[in-house]
Amino acid sequence: xxxxLVLVRHGQxxxxxxxxxxxxxxxxxxxxxHAEAKAAGQKxxxxxxxxxxxxxxxxxxxxxxxQHILDAVGQSDLKTIRDQALNERDYGDLSGxxxxxxxxKWGEEQVHVWRRSYDxxxxxxxxxxxxxxxxxxxxxxxxxxHVLRGGTVLVAAHGNSLRALIMALDGKxxxxxxxxxxxxxxxxxxxxxxxxxxASKEVLEG
Amino acid sequence: xxxxLVLVRHGQxxxxxxxxxxxxxxxxxxxxxHAEAKAAGQKxxxxxxxxxxxxxxxxxxxxxxxQHILDAVGQSDLKTIRDQALNERDYGDLSGxxxxxxxxKWGEEQVHVWRRSYDxxxxxxxxxxxxxxxxxxxxxxxxxxHVLRGGTVLVAAHGNSLRALIMALDGKxxxxxxxxxxxxxxxxxxxxxxxxxxASKEVLEG
Numbered sequence: 057x058x059x060x061l062v063l064v065r066h067g068q069x070x071x072x073x074x075x076x077x078x079x080x081x082x083x084x085x086x087x088x089x090h091a092e093a094k095a096a097g098q099k100x101x102x103x104x105x106x107x108x109x110x111x112x113x114x115x116x117x118x119x120x121x122x123q124h125i126l127d128a129v130g131q132s133d134l135k136t137i138r139d140q141a142l143n144e145r146d147y148g149d150l151s152g153x154x155x156x157x158x159x160x161k162w163g164e165e166q167v168h169v170w171r172r173s174y175d176x177x178x179x180x181x182x183x184x185x186x187x188x189x190x191x192x193x194x195x196x197x198x199x200x201x202h203v204l205r206g207g208t209v210l211v212a213a214h215g216n217s218l219r220a221l222i223m224a225l226d227g228k229x230x231x232x233x234x235x236x237x238x239x240x241x242x243x244x245x246x247x248x249x250x251x252x253x254x255a256s257k258e259v260l261e262g
Numbered sequence: 263x264x265x266x267l268v269l270v271r272h273g274q275x276x277x278x279x280x281x282x283x284x285x286x287x288x289x290x291x292x293x294x295x296h297a298e299a300k301a302a303g304q305k306x307x308x309x310x311x312x313x314x315x316x317x318x319x320x321x322x323x324x325x326x327x328x329q330h331i332l333d334a335v336g337q338s339d340l341k342t343i344r345d346q347a348l349n350e351r352d353y354g355d356l357s358g359x360x361x362x363x364x365x366x367k368w369g370e371e372q373v374h375v376w377r378r379s380y381d382x383x384x385x386x387x388x389x390x391x392x393x394x395x396x397x398x399x400x401x402x403x404x405x406x407x408h409v410l411r412g413g414t415v416l417v418a419a420h421g422n423s424l425r426a427l428i429m430a431l432d433g434k435x436x437x438x439x440x441x442x443x444x445x446x447x448x449x450x451x452x453x454x455x456x457x458x459x460x461a462s463k464e465v466l467e468g
Contacts, residue, residue, distance in 0.1 A: 189391045192398035193430040201457040204410070224399040251407040252458060 059248040059255075060208040062100065062107075063218050066121040067092035067241045076154045079147035079181065082115050092241030093121040097128020099260045100243055107134055108207035111199055113214060114140040121241065122212035141194035144214035148181020174230030184234060188220035195221055203248055218244075225254055265461075266414040267452040268306065268313075269424050271444045272327040273298035278446065282360050285353035285387065288321050298447030299327040303334020305466045306449055313340055314413035317405055319420060320346040327447065328418035347400035350420035354387020380436030391436060394426035401427055409454055424450075431460055 067089030071078040085093065106129060112122040119138060126134050150158055150170065158167045170178040177183040202209050211218070215238050223233040225246060238244070239261065247255040273295030277284040291299065312335060318328040325344060332340050356364055356376065364373045376384040383389040408415050417424070421444050429439040431452060444450070445467065453461040 185392070185395045188399070189395045192402065193394070193433075196398065196402060196430040196458070197433040201455075201459045204457040224402040227399075227403040249407075250456065251410040252402070253407045 057206040057250075058108075058208045059203050059206055059250070060105070061203050061246040061248060062105065062208070062210045063221065063244040063246070064093075064096050064121060064125065064210070064212045065215055065218055065238045065240055065242065066115075066117040066212060067096075067124075069117045069240075072240065074154060076152060077147040077150040077158065079144055079151040080115070081151050083117060085117050085120055089117065089240065090120070090124065093124035094128060096121070096241045096243050096260075097125040100125060101129045103245075105129060105208060107131055107210045109202050110134055110136040110210040110212065111142060112136060112138055112212045113142040113144070113217065114138055115143055115214070118142070118212045118214060122210065125210060125212065137198075139194065139198070141190045141198075142211065142213040142217045145184060145187040145216035146180075146182045147178055149179040150181060172234055174234050184216055184219060185230060187216045188223065191217050191220040192224055195224070200252065204250070204252060226257070263412040263456075264314075264414045265409050265412055265454040265456070266311070267409050267454060268311065268414070268416045269427065269450040269452070270299075270302050270327060270331065270416070270418045271421055271424055271446055271448065272321075272323040272418060273302075273330075273447045275323045280360065281362075282358060283353040283356040283364065285350055285357045286321070287357050289323060291323050291326055295323070295446065296326070296330065299330035300334060302327070302447045302449050302466075303331040306331060307335045309451075311335060311414060313337055313416045315408050316340055316342040316416040316418065317348060318342060318344050318418045319348040319350070319423065320344055321349055321420070324348070324418050324420060328416065331416060331418065343404075345400065345404070347396045347404075348417065348419040348423045351390060351393040351422035352386075352388045353384055355385040356387060378440055380440050390422055390425060390440060393422045394429065397423050397426040398430055401430070406458065410456070410458060432463070 067085045069083050069089055070086055071083045073086050110122055112118045126132050169176050175183045175185040218238055219233050219236055243260040245258045249255045273291045275289050276292050277289045279292050316328055318324045332338050375382050381389045381391040424444055425439050425442055449466040451464045455461045
């Protein structure tokens with residue numbers, strides 16, 4: 057009985073590199089991002105992991121990361137479910153701006169609050185809590201059952217959608233989870249117990 | 263293996279009777295509310311149900327409903343966990359107002375939106391989505407494991423906290439779930455599969 061859940065934040069994106077707020081804008085991976093995703097796949101291959109199903113967001117940077125990993129483990133054609141419930145947090149009016157421009161426009165303090173608070177959303181955008189409000193029901197109803205059936209499940213998604221999921225799995229508060237940094241292309245491997253609690257958690261760093 | 267989850271909305275409260283927005287205000291049950299809670303207990307007793315643990319909110323109308331049910335099934339001293347994660351939706355500035363006063367103050371249309379939308383919150387209050395954002399992680403991390411271990415679990419809570427839970431269990435959208443009416447003191451019995459999906463659902467009406 058595997059009950060293995062592998063979470064991977066997409067590789068570096070073009071806007072990560074340019075320090076721009078991305079959110080739901082569909083930007084591509086950089087060369088480094090592609091390499092990070094392939095390296096994640098090699099790490100998982102080295103662990104002998106084979107997936108029963110994969111989940112990713114509606115955004116190509118996560119989808120391409122997912123595909124690189126599946127290619128690496130020899131499962132290029134594995135059933136993959138794409139859903140915007142796993143999208144990155146929508147940064148609304150901040151999307152496309154670089155952080156310094158945003159600071160000029162709204163002030164350092166306000167931008168910091170938007171970036172680092174749990175439940176304050178930028179104009180037209182989502183807070184991390186809002187992101188969780190679409191991730192949690194989706195995980196509960198559509199994703200978790202595959203793991204609890206004993207499956208090995210890959211989730212290639214984004215910093216904030218994965219933070220929300222980790223918040224629930226680890227029982228963290230909103231204030232705690234905003235401090236969690238997730239590396240691009242760094243697999244986080246959970247083993248779940250039959251009762252859905254976390255048996256083990258391992259982060260496959262660099 | 264039971265994996266039974268029994269959800270019960272608290273009996274009629276004093277402010278239900280007066281048609282006031284209640285939210286986190288801690289009002290008592292009416293006589294009818296006490297009777298409804300006792301009747302719920304009798305129905306569950308008639309089903310031969312015995313609970314392994316009970317969950318309720320931080321509000322007495324739900325706690326008293328919980329106690330009436332446990333008394334009825336002969337488990338008055340059962341371990342009961344009280345947590346505000348299961349509290350009713352916080353209606354903020356609407357709390358304590360009756361619906362007509364609210365309409366006079368903010369207009370029929372606005373009050374309707376606050377009451378019947380999924381993600382619009384009244385001033386200083388929560389939307390149903392906000393309520394879910396505290397119910398889902400709590401269910402995932404603290405409540406669900408008791409059910410998946412094969413337990414029989416009682417949850418005595420509130421209209422909106424239970425709506426949020428049912429939304430995830432049944433895979434409903436926000437727009438669908440706002441239309442769900444939950445009767446006061448009416449048990450909803452879920453049987454879950456080992457993979458956490460819903461095997462059966464039964465509403466013990468009147």
